[in-house]
Amino acid sequence: MPDYKAPLRDIRFVLHELLDDSKLTVLPGYAEATPELVDSVLDAAASFCEEQLVPLNRPGDEIGSQLANGVVTTPPGFKEAYKAFAEGGWISLASDPEYGGQGLPKLVSFAVEEIICSANLSFGMFPGLSNGAYNALAMHGSDELKSFYLPKLTTGEWSGTMCLTEPQCGTDLGLVRTKAEPQGDGSYKITGNKIFISAGEHDLTDNILHLVLARLPDAPVGTRGISLFLVPKFMPKPDGSLGPRNAVSCIAIEKKMGIHASPTCQIAFDGATGWLVGRPHKGMSAMFTMMNAARLGVGVQGLGIAEAAYQGARDYAKQRLQGRAPQGAQAPDQPADPIIVHSDIRRMLLTIRSKTEAARALALWVGQELDISLKHPDAAAREAADDLVALLTPIVKAALTDLGFEAANLGMQVWGGHGYIRDNGMEQFSRDARITQIYEGTNGIQALDLVGRKLGLSMGRLLRRFFHPVGAFIESGMAEPAMGEFILPLAKCFARLQQATAFVAETGMKDPEAAAAVAPDYLKLFSYTVFAYLWARMAKLALAKQSGDEAEFYKAKLACARFYLERILPEHSAHFAIIMTGKGALAGMPAEAF
Numbered sequence: 092m093p094d095y096k097a098p099l100r101d102i103r104f105v106l107h108e109l110l111d112d113s114k115l116t117v118l119p120g121y122a123e124a125t126p127e128l129v130d131s132v133l134d135a136a137a138s139f140c141e142e143q144l145v146p147l148n149r150p151g152d153e154i155g156s157q158l159a160n161g162v163v164t165t166p167p168g169f170k171e172a173y174k175a176f177a178e179g180g181w182i183s184l185a186s187d188p189e190y191g192g193q194g195l196p197k198l199v200s201f202a203v204e205e206i207i208c209s210a211n212l213s214f215g216m217f218p219g220l221s222n223g224a225y226n227a228l229a230m231h232g233s234d235e236l237k238s239f240y241l242p243k244l245t246t247g248e249w250s251g252t253m254c255l256t257e258p259q260c261g262t263d264l265g266l267v268r269t270k271a272e273p274q275g276d277g278s279y280k281i282t283g284n285k286i287f288i289s290a291g292e293h294d295l296t297d298n299i300l301h302l303v304l305a306r307l308p309d310a311p312v313g314t315r316g317i318s319l320f321l322v323p324k325f326m327p328k329p330d331g332s333l334g335p336r337n338a339v340s341c342i343a344i345e346k347k348m349g350i351h352a353s354p355t356c357q358i359a360f361d362g363a364t365g366w367l368v369g370r371p372h373k374g375m376s377a378m379f380t381m382m383n384a385a386r387l388g389v390g391v392q393g394l395g396i397a398e399a400a401y402q403g404a405r406d407y408a409k410q411r412l413q414g415r416a417p418q419g420a421q422a423p424d425q426p427a428d429p430i431i432v433h434s435d436i437r438r439m440l441l442t443i444r445s446k447t448e449a450a451r452a453l454a455l456w457v458g459q460e461l462d463i464s465l466k467h468p469d470a471a472a473r474e475a476a477d478d479l480v481a482l483l484t485p486i487v488k489a490a491l492t493d494l495g496f497e498a499a500n501l502g503m504q505v506w507g508g509h510g511y512i513r514d515n516g517m518e519q520f521s522r523d524a525r526i527t528q529i530y531e532g533t534n535g536i537q538a539l540d541l542v543g544r545k546l547g548l549s550m551g552r553l554l555r556r557f558f559h560p561v562g563a564f565i566e567s568g569m570a571e572p573a574m575g576e577f578i579l580p581l582a583k584c585f586a587r588l589q590q591a592t593a594f595v596a597e598t599g600m601k602d603p604e605a606a607a608a609v610a611p612d613y614l615k616l617f618s619y620t621v622f623a624y625l626w627a628r629m630a631k632l633a634l635a636k637q638s639g640d641e642a643e644f645y646k647a648k649l650a651c652a653r654f655y656l657e658r659i660l661p662e663h664s665a666h667f668a669i670i671m672t673g674k675g676a677l678a679g680m681p682a683e684a685f
C-alpha cells in the first residue's frame with residue numbers, strides 16, 4: 092500500500108508563515124498555543140497516525156465493520172488504536188478545559204484532522220462524530236447535560252452520533268417523522284427509524300450518545316417543528332457508570348462503496364428515553380451547529396485523501412520505469428525512464444499538488460477565523476470572522492471534497508492498471524473519497540447554501556469580508572513588479588467573480604430558479620478565486636525566500652503557484668460563461684421529456 096508521511100513542512104508553512112498563527116496566542120485561553128507547542132503537537136500526531144492508523148487502513152477496508160446479533164465489531168486493531176488515540180488526548184484537542192479538553196485552537200485540530208484523514212478516513216469518522224456531538228451539546232445543551240456528558244466525550248470513553256436521516260428524509264429534514272413524547276419527568280420517549288447513521292453502533296466505546304432529530308406532539312410541520320434530543324445507548328447512573336440498556340438498537344449496517352471500517356447503521360428507537368437539547372422546535376439551529384462544524388470536517392476529509400493520493404502517486408511516478416521522455420532519455424543507465432518524466436504524469440501530479448496546497452491553506456485559514464469568531468474579545472472582530480467562516484464553509488465542504496475525489500482518481504491514473512488493483516491501495520482512496528461529496532449536505536446543496544443564503548445575508552456583508560481583503564491585496568500587489576505574474580490572473584478572476592456575483596444576485600431576486608441553476612458553477616468560480624488569492628499570497632512569501640537553506644521548498648511553492656494560475660485557473664472562464672447564460676438551456680426540457 093502507498094506510504095504516507097504527514098506533510099509537516101507544508102502545514103508549518105501555512106500555519107506559521109501564511110497565517111502567522113502566533114497571533115492566536117493573544118486570544119483568551121490560547122496563550123500556551125505557541126508555534127513551538129503547535130509543532131510538537133503536529134510531530135506527535137504525525138507519528139501516531141503514520142505508525143498506528145496507516146497500517147489499519149487497508150485491512151480495515153478489506154474486513155470492514157461487521158454486524159452480528161445487534162453487535163457491531165470494528166476491524167482488528169481499531170479498538171486498540173482508538174484506546175491509544177483517546178488516551179493520547181487526540182479526541183479532546185480543541186475541547187474546553189472545563190470539561191477535560193486541552194483547549195487548543197481549532198486551527199491546530201484542523202491540521203491534525205487532515206493527518207488523521209490521510210492515514211485512515213474510516214477511523215477518523217469515530218472521533219469526528221464525537222466532536223460534532225460535543226459541539227452541539229456545548230452550544231445548546233443545559234448546564235446539567237453539559238457537565239454530565241461532555242467530560243465523557245472529551246475522554247473518548249463515550250462517543251457521539253448525528254441522527255438526522257430517515258428513509259423518506261435526507262436533504263429535506265422537514266420530513267423527519269421520528270416522534271418525541273414528553274414523559275412529565277423532564278425526559279422524552281423517542282420512537283422512529285434512522286438510517287445511514289455513521290458510528291451508530293460499534294465496540295470502541297462503553298456508551299454511545301445519539302443526537303436525534305425528532306418531532307414533539309404539537310410540532311408545526313416542516314423544519315420549524317423539529318427538536319433535538321440526546322439519547323444514550325446505555326442509561327447512565329448519576330455517578331456516570333452504566334445503567335440499563337436504552338431502547339435503541341442497530342438493525343442493519345449498509346454494504347457500501349468505501350469507508351468500510353466505518354459502520355453506517357440503521358438505528359431503531361423504540362420508545363427510547365432521551366432529553367431535549369436546546370429549546371422545543373429549535374432543533375434545526377442546534378443541528379446546524381453540528382452540521383457547520385461537520386461540513387468543515389468533511390472538507391478536511393477531502394483534503395486528507397487528496398494529500399494521501401498525491402504521495403502515493405508521486406512515489407510511484409518516481410520509481411515506475413516506462414518509455415522515454417520525448418526530449419531524450421533522462422535515465423540512460425536504466426531500461427526506461429521513470430514515468431515522472433512524462434508531461435501527462437507531471438500534469439496530474441501538479442494538478443493534485445497545486446490544488447491540495449491551496450486547499451490546505453484555505454482549511455487552516457478558516458480554522459483560524461473560527462478561533463477568532465469564538466474567542467476574540469472584540470465583538471466586531473468576532474462578527475467579521477464569523478461572517479467569513481459562514482461564507483467559506485460551503486466552499487470548504489464542496490471544493491475540498493471534489494478535490495479529494497479528483498485527486499484520488501488522478502492518483503490512480505498515475506499508477507496505470509496497477510492503480511485499479513485492490514492490493515495496491517490506490518483505488519481505496521477513490522472509494523473512500525466519494526461519500527464526502529454526498530454526506531453533510533451534497534455538494535449541490537452547498538452551492539445552494541452559498542447562493543441562496545450566504546450571498547444575500549446582511550445585505551452582502553459576508554461577501555464583503557472576502558472581497559475587501561482580496562481587493563486590497565491586489566491593489567498593493569500591483570505596485571510590486573515581481574508579483575505581476577500572480578496578481579494579474581488573480582485580478583482578472585476576481586473581476587469576473589464580482590461581475591458574476593452581481594448577475595446572480597440580480598437574477599436570483601427575479602427568478603430563484605435561475606440562481607439555483609447556476610449555483611454549482613458559481614461555487615466553483617468562487618473556489619477558484621479563493622485558491623488563486625491564496626496562491627498569490629503564498630507566492631509573495633516564497634518570492635522572498637528563493638535563496639538560503641530552504642530555497643528548494645520555496646522554489647517548489649512558486650512552481651506550484653505558476654502551474655495553478657497558468658494551467659488550472661483558465662477553467663474559471665468556462666464557469667463564468669456558464670453562469671452568464673442564466674438558467675438558459677437547463678430549464679428548457681420539461682421533466683416528462685427526460
Ligand SMILES: Cc1cc2nc3c(=O)[nH]c(=O)nc-3n(C[C@H](O)[C@H](O)[C@H](O)COP(=O)(O)OP(=O)(O)OC[C@H]3O[C@@H](n4cnc5c(N)ncnc54)[C@H](O)[C@@H]3O)c2cc1C
Binds near residue numbers: 286347
Ligand atoms: C456512508 C454514509 C454516511 C452517512 N452518515 C450520516 C450520519 O452520520 N447521520 C445522518 O443523519 N446522515 C448520514 N448520512 C446521510 C447523508 O447525509 C444523506 O445521504 C445526504 O444528506 C443526502 O440525502 P439523501 O441520500 O436522502 O439524498 P436526497 O436528499 O434524496 O437527494 C438526492 C439528490 O437530490 C438532490 N437534492 C435534494 N434536494 C434538493 C434540493 N432542494 N435542491 C437541489 N437538489 C436537491 C441532492 O443533492 C441529491 O443529489 C450518511 C450517508 C452515507 C451514504
